[in-house]
Amino acid sequence: MSNVNCTLRTILLFFLIAFLVTCAIVCRAATATSAPDAVALLKHSDTYRNGWPSFVTRVKITNFESGRSDEEELYEVSQKGTDKTYVEFLTPREKGRHVLMLGDDMWIYLPDTSRPVRITPLERLSGDASNGDVARTNYAADYTPVYVRTEKVGPETNTEQCYVLELTAKRKGATYQRILYWVRAEDARPVKAEFYLTSGKHIKSATFDEYVDSNGKMLLRKLTLYDEIRHNSHSVLEYSGAVPRALPDKLFYQGRSDRF
Amino acid sequence: MNPAHVIALCVVAAGLAQCAAAQDPPAQEGSAYETRYSIAVINDATFYANTAPHVPAVLNQMLVEPTFDLHYRQRWSFSTSLIGGTTTYTDNTTQLHVRETYTGLSVGDFDFTAGRKLVRWGTGYAFTAAGVLDPPRNPTDPTDRLNLNEGRDMIKTDYVRGPHAFTLAWSTAELARSGTNLHDTTAFRYNVLVYGFDTALIAGNDRGSDTFGGFTFTRVLGQAWEVHGESMWREQEALLLGAKYVMHSGVTFIGEFYTPPNTPYYRDAGVSPFAGRQHYGFLYAGKSRLRQLPGWKEWDVSGSIVTNFDDHSYTGVFDVNRWFGTHFSAYAHVQVPAGGRGSEFGAAPYASANSFGVRFQL
Numbered sequence: 001m002s003n004v005n006c007t008l009r010t011i012l013l014f015f016l017i018a019f020l021v022t023c024a025i026v027c028r029a030a031t032a033t034s035a036p037d038a039v040a041l042l043k044h045s046d047t048y049r050n051g052w053p054s055f056v057t058r059v060k061i062t063n064f065e066s067g068r069s070d071e072e073e074l075y076e077v078s079q080k081g082t083d084k085t086y087v088e089f090l091t092p093r094e095k096g097r098h099v100l101m102l103g104d105d106m107w108i109y110l111p112d113t114s115r116p117v118r119i120t121p122l123e124r125l126s127g128d129a130s131n132g133d134v135a136r137t138n139y140a141a142d143y144t145p146v147y148v149r150t151e152k153v154g155p156e157t158n159t160e161q162c163y164v165l166e167l168t169a170k171r172k173g174a175t176y177q178r179i180l181y182w183v184r185a186e187d188a189r190p191v192k193a194e195f196y197l198t199s200g201k202h203i204k205s206a207t208f209d210e211y212v213d214s215n216g217k218m219l220l221r222k223l224t225l226y227d228e229i230r231h232n233s234h235s236v237l238e239y240s241g242a243v244p245r246a247l248p249d250k251l252f253y254q255g256r257s258d259r260f
Numbered sequence: 261m262n263p264a265h266v267i268a269l270c271v272v273a274a275g276l277a278q279c280a281a282a283q284d285p286p287a288q289e290g291s292a293y294e295t296r297y298s299i300a301v302i303n304d305a306t307f308y309a310n311t312a313p314h315v316p317a318v319l320n321q322m323l324v325e326p327t328f329d330l331h332y333r334q335r336w337s338f339s340t341s342l343i344g345g346t347t348t349y350t351d352n353t354t355q356l357h358v359r360e361t362y363t364g365l366s367v368g369d370f371d372f373t374a375g376r377k378l379v380r381w382g383t384g385y386a387f388t389a390a391g392v393l394d395p396p397r398n399p400t401d402p403t404d405r406l407n408l409n410e411g412r413d414m415i416k417t418d419y420v421r422g423p424h425a426f427t428l429a430w431s432t433a434e435l436a437r438s439g440t441n442l443h444d445t446t447a448f449r450y451n452v453l454v455y456g457f458d459t460a461l462i463a464g465n466d467r468g469s470d471t472f473g474g475f476t477f478t479r480v481l482g483q484a485w486e487v488h489g490e491s492m493w494r495e496q497e498a499l500l501l502g503a504k505y506v507m508h509s510g511v512t513f514i515g516e517f518y519t520p521p522n523t524p525y526y527r528d529a530g531v532s533p534f535a536g537r538q539h540y541g542f543l544y545a546g547k548s549r550l551r552q553l554p555g556w557k558e559w560d561v562s563g564s565i566v567t568n569f570d571d572h573s574y575t576g577v578f579d580v581n582r583w584f585g586t587h588f589s590a591y592a593h594v595q596v597p598a599g600g601r602g603s604e605f606g607a608a609p610y611a612s613a614n615s616f617g618v619r620f621q622l
Contacts (some may be wrong), residue, residue, distance in 0.1 A: 065554045095298050116476045118486045120506050224556045250420035255451045
C-alpha cells in the first residue's frame with residue numbers, strides 16, 4: 001500500500017514539476033512576444049525631430065554625388081503643431097522661395113512667379129531631399145504604425161536592440177506611401193528608415209546618425225538620406241539652432257504675401 | 261467707398277487689435293531683430309530679328325536689384341526692393357524704380373501695411389481676371405524674369421482668424437508711373453481654405469470707374485493635378501480656367517483658357533476696341549533640374565505658347581537657364597511671334613526677340 005502511495009506521490013510530483021515548468025516557458029514566451037505599443041513608440045520617436053509644440057530650426061542639406069559634395073542648401077523651418085510648417089529657403093540660388101504646409105495642402109512661393117503655387121503630392125518628392133523630408137516630420141500624424149519585429153541593428157561592436165515599425169500613410173499629405181522604421185527599443189530614438197512609393201518601389205533609405213542636447217531636449221542633429229535608385233547619391237541633413245518659439249497662426253496663412 | 265472711410269476703418273481696427281494683443285502670451289524669440297537681404301545683378305541683351313529699318317536691333321539692360329527686409333519681434337517689419345537700371349536702346353537711360361517699399365505692423369490677428377507693395381490675388385499663371393491689385397500679367401513672360409514688376413501704393417489691413425482671412429485695401433494711383441491705366445482702388449477680399457479649395461471672394465471699386473466683384477479658387481486633385489480659376493464681373497464677365505499636371509519625371513505642364521471682355525480695363529494694347537470678346541489659350545511645359553544628375557541638375561528648361569484664338573496669332577517662348585555654382589547663372593529667352601499684321605501677337609515689330617543674359621545672385 002505504501003509502495004502505491006509512494007508511486008502516486010512521485011507521479012503527482014512529476015506532473016506538478018512538469019506543470020510549473022510548462023507555465024514558466026509559456027509565460028516567458030508570452031512576455032517575449034508581447035508587442036510594444038507602436039503608436040506610443042512613433043509619437044515618442046517624433047519628439048527627436050519636433051522638440052516643442054512650436055519651434056524654429058535650421059536645416060542644412062548637403063548633396064553628395066559619388067562621395068563628393070555637390071550642392072548645399074540652407075532652410076529655416078518654422079513648425080507649429082503637427083500640421084503647420086513654414087520653410088524659408090536661404091541659399092542664393094533659391095532665396096525668396098518659401099514652402100507652406102497646412103495639413104494635407106502645400107504651397108510654394110516663388111519670387112519670380114505671380115502667385116503662390118499649389119504643390120501636388122508628386123512635387124513633394126522633388127529634389128534629392130524632398131520638400132516632404134524637410135516639411136513633414138511628424139510621422140504619427142501622417143502614418144499608421146504597426147509593430148513588425150524586434151531586431152539588432154548596427155555594427156557587431158555596437159549593436160542596438162530596435163523595434164521595427166511599418167508605417168502606412170493615413171492621409172494624402174503624407175510624403176511616402178510606406179515606411180519601414182527602426183527605433184531604439186530603450187528610448188524610441190529613430191535609427192534608420194526605408195521609404196517606399198505607392199508602386200512599392202524602394203526610393204530612399206535614411207540613417208539617423210547624431211543626436212544633440214538642445215535647449216534641454218535630445219534632438220536629431222544629423223540625418224543621411226540615401227537614394228536607392230541612384231546608389232552613388234546621398235544627402236546629409238544637419239539640424240541646428242532649434243529653439244522653442246510662439247508662432248502666430250497667421251504666419252501659416254496661405255494668402256500672406258509678405259513671407260519671412 | 262470713400263478713401264477717408266477706409267483709413268478711418270483701418271485706424272479703428274488698429275485700436276481693436278491693440279486691445280486684443282494685450283491678451284496675447286509673450287512670444288519667446290531668439291533675437292528681437294531679424295534681417296534678410298539679397299542683391300541681384302543682371303545683364304540682359306535682347307537681339308531683335310527683322311526689325312523695321314528705324315528700330316534698333318539690340319536692347320541692353322544692366323540691372324541692379326537689392327532687397328532688404330527687417331523684422332522686429334514678429335510685430336513690426338520694413339521691406340524694400342529697388343531696381344536700378346541702365347538701358348541702352350535708342351539712347352542711354354539710367355533709372356531707379358521702387359519695386360516695393362512698405363512697413364507693416366502685426367498686432368494680434370491684424371496686420372497693417374502701408375507703402376508700395378506687390379499683392380497677388382489672382383490665381384492665374386499667365387493671365388488674371390481677378391487680380392485687381394496685382395501687377396499686370398504678361399503671358400509671354402509670366403514669371404517676370406527680370407523682376408521689373410512694381411507694386412501698388414496702398415494701405416492694407418488683414419485680419420486672419422483660423423482658416424478665414426479678410427483684407428481691406430485702398431490703393432492710390434497718384435504715385436504710379438505716367439502712362440499706366442491705374443485708378444484709386446478700394447478692394448475687399450475674403451479668403452478661406454475649405455475642403456482643399458483655396459477660395460477667395462473679391463469686391464471693390466475703382467474711383468471714377470467700375471465697381472467689380474468676383475472669386476478665385478485653387479484645388480489639388482489626386483497626386484498630380486492642380487486646377488485653378490478666376491471669375492470677375494466688371495461691366496462684363498472675365499473668366500479664367502487653368503490646370504497644372506506634374507509627371508513622375510518632374511516635367512510640369514500648365515494650361516490656361518482666358519476670356520476677357522473687350523472693355524478698356526481688360527483690353528490689351530494690340531486689340532481693336534471693335535474686336536469683341538477675346539479668347540486666349542496658354543500652354544507651358546517645363547522642367548527645373550533637367551535630370552537629377554551632376555551636369556544636368558544645373559539646367560532648367562521650359563517652353564510655352566500663348567495664342568489669341570480670335571485673330572489666330574500666337575507667340576512661342578523658349579527659356580533655358582544654367583547655374584554655375586551657387587551665385588551665377590546664364591540664360592537664354594527666345595520669343596517668336598506669329599500671325600497677321602493686324603493681329604495681337606503678329607503685330608510685334610520683329611520676327612523674333614532673342615535675349616541672353618548673366619545673373620549674379622547674393
